[in-house]
């Protein structure tokens with residue numbers, strides 16, 4: 188028998204299935220408005236656009252998020268089964284009330300791990316292409332963790348980078364840092380003011396070599412490029 192006889196032209200279009208699923212999820216998804224803890228360390232102008240305009244995420248981006256979520260779910264599952272672990276609270280929403288301004292920062296923490304000896308560790312999983320360039324946790328990720336650690340009153344934090352190319356991980360312990368926490372709050376307050384006064388913040392990502400790559404993936408690049416680097 189010819190080798191090719193084994194193949195037919197009947198195939199299920201799995202790409203179409205995934206796209207349909209993501210389209211459905213997008214329709215049902217209710218994004219909580221306002222400032223998000225996961226975005227606070229990134230470009231302030233982009234966050235402003237996300238809150239004011241909120242364009243839907245394209246499927247290419249949702250696919251990347253989905254892969255990250257699948258990896259995260261697997262790691263959470265393994266953490267739950269670990270012999271030293273009592274239980275894990277995962278994917279819990281959180282609200283941080285900022286006073287005296289009275290606005291809320293929304294967030295969702297990944298895994299609050301309760302060990303059998305009573306220790307609690309807040310583990311945040313971040314997927315990345317590969318681990319080669321990751322020698323320390325990224326500041327924007329630590330900033331996000333500061334908010335959660337303060338609200339949950341957790342002493343031990345951990346950022347777990349998961350590579351998508353080899354499914355290897357790098358773990359970094361994170362200690363609560365009052366100075367950095369205040370810096371995060373100050374950024375949130377600044378953004379809140381820009382939103383309140385309907386003023387466009389500076390184009391932060393464009394202004395540094397280390398962050399300009401973000402502009403390549405920014406859904407609001409067209410609007411941003413029409414404006415200058417500073418506000419208005």
Ligand code: SF4
Pocket residue numbers: 230231232233390391392393401402403405406407408411412
């Ligand atoms: S294009 Fe770049 S600088 Fe402008 S909003 Fe997007 S990320 Fe920020």
